[in-house]
Amino acid sequence: MEKIAVIDKIHKSNELLSLPQAISEILREMNKSEFSAETLSQIILKDPSLTSRILKLANSPFYHRLAHITNVNQAIQILGVTTVKCLALSSSILNPEKIEKSSGVDTKVYFTSVLTVATAAEKIARAVSYEAPDEAFIAGLLHDIGTMFFLHYYPDKYRLIIEQKVKAKTLLDAELEVFEVTHAEVGYHLAQRWQLPAYITKAISEHHSFINIEQHDVINNIIRLACLLGNTSSSDYVMDLEERLDKINHVSKVLALTKEQVDNISTSLIAYTLKQAEYLGVDIGNIEEMITRANKEIWQTYLMVENLFKERQNLSRKLLNEERARGAMEAKNIAIATLSHYLNNAAMAIYGRSQLMRMLYEKKKIDKILDNLGNTLDIVDKSIRKITAVVSEIKEISPIDKIEFYNMSQALNIDDRIEKRMKEMEKESSIVLPDEALHF
Numbered sequence: 001m002e003k004i005a006v007i008d009k010i011h012k013s014n015e016l017l018s019l020p021q022a023i024s025e026i027l028r029e030m031n032k033s034e035f036s037a038e039t040l041s042q043i044i045l046k047d048p049s050l051t052s053r054i055l056k057l058a059n060s061p062f063y064h065r066l067a068h069i070t071n072v073n074q075a076i077q078i079l080g081v082t083t084v085k086c087l088a089l090s091s092s093i094l095n096p097e098k099i100e101k102s103s104g105v106d107t108k109v110y111f112t113s114v115l116t117v118a119t120a121a122e123k124i125a126r127a128v129s130y131e132a133p134d135e136a137f138i139a140g141l142l143h144d145i146g147t148m149f150f151l152h153y154y155p156d157k158y159r160l161i162i163e164q165k166v167k168a169k170t171l172l173d174a175e176l177e178v179f180e181v182t183h184a185e186v187g188y189h190l191a192q193r194w195q196l197p198a199y200i201t202k203a204i205s206e207h208h209s210f211i212n213i214e215q216h217d218v219i220n221n222i223i224r225l226a227c228l229l230g231n232t233s234s235s236d237y238v239m240d241l242e243e244r245l246d247k248i249n250h251v252s253k254v255l256a257l258t259k260e261q262v263d264n265i266s267t268s269l270i271a272y273t274l275k276q277a278e279y280l281g282v283d284i285g286n287i288e289e290m291i292t293r294a295n296k297e298i299w300q301t302y303l304m305v306e307n308l309f310k311e312r313q314n315l316s317r318k319l320l321n322e323e324r325a326r327g328a329m330e331a332k333n334i335a336i337a338t339l340s341h342y343l344n345n346a347a348m349a350i351y352g353r354s355q356l357m358r359m360l361y362e363k364k365k366i367d368k369i370l371d372n373l374g375n376t377l378d379i380v381d382k383s384i385r386k387i388t389a390v391v392s393e394i395k396e397i398s399p400i401d402k403i404e405f406y407n408m409s410q411a412l413n414i415d416d417r418i419e420k421r422m423k424e425m426e427k428e429s430s431i432v433l434p435d436e437a438l439h440f
Helices: 004-010 021-030 037-045 048-058 072-079 083-093 105-128 133-142 144-153 156-161 171-179 184-191 196-205 218-230 242-253 259-267 267-282 287-364 366-395 408-412 414-426
Strands: none
Touching: 004 133, 004 184, 004 242, 021 037, 021 083, 037 048, 037 083, 048 242, 048 267, 083 144, 105 133, 105 171, 105 218, 105 267, 133 196, 133 218, 144 366, 156 171, 156 184, 156 218, 171 184, 171 196, 184 196, 196 218, 196 366, 218 242, 218 259, 218 287, 242 259, 267 408, 287 366, 287 414
């Protein structure tokens, strides 16, 4: 499917996500220059369900109001027109009827994912003392509208992604393979079409982007971290555990959150998400269902940790073997160089005596030859022993890859090894010579 067809549908469709009449009117009215809160309240009152949700949220602990809100006008004053607009959209979108059965998505799981991110965003905003935590909550509610668009208009195609029938490593890669566009980009175009605030539009567009994270971009970073902490998905594509933890640590550091703060937010999400679902009138199941899903996620995490541990073991074993191989080769090279030095010295000793004897012989100084003969034979004998010891040592270190571990210190002790061999040879009556030498 071409990307242009998907984007074109967003900008030209008059029934985008089949919004109720009241929501459509709210969006139209808020785009007018003469728009007023009173006009907005009159539109809201046409939809009893929307009226109930807005009043319920205005009276929720989320806004920490002591006085009870009894009418929509008061609710708008408390919530603000932008929040009301976004709540109107989210209350319409977070509807099981918008998700086609053919998509194969469990609506409770999907809405749990959305609300968990919204809840986490609000709690993170309060933890970092952000001045408008309701903005973070609203951005969290709408962060995944791109996925909702796919589930509503292309359920069969999105099912291929959900069931991991697309060759891709990540959810975004799978969406690009099928639609040539990701749900984050689709959500961005939807937000523009509905003229949502810039902070929401940007958060929707970049909630999966972790490149060039800037400290001043607070709402965006809050939504990023909320998505990481929520870590729920209707698809089988799950972020690598090590990668997820690394990103959580990075974004938390940018937001100046401590590990303890992040842990406290994470552990309180289930209970708080259930409360928010109740105020918004969204069915995500009861506490038992939530815990069951959480346990499933914990089990998946355990399996990921187990696989990661096995991978680390294999990697450590491989690195150790490579280190041993490098150590063995380096030791062997040093040993050969040392042994070559011994051979050269022994050969030079024999050659030197040979030249001296030849010179005396040519000068007819037989008596001198006889006088030095004993010393000469001792030098030759010692040199031969040294050569024989070197040859024996070479035979031992040749299959060095089969030695359990042959380190550099052993190679540097070649002097001691050769000396030990020569002492053992001195105990023997004679050196075993080649057969041809015996018949000389």
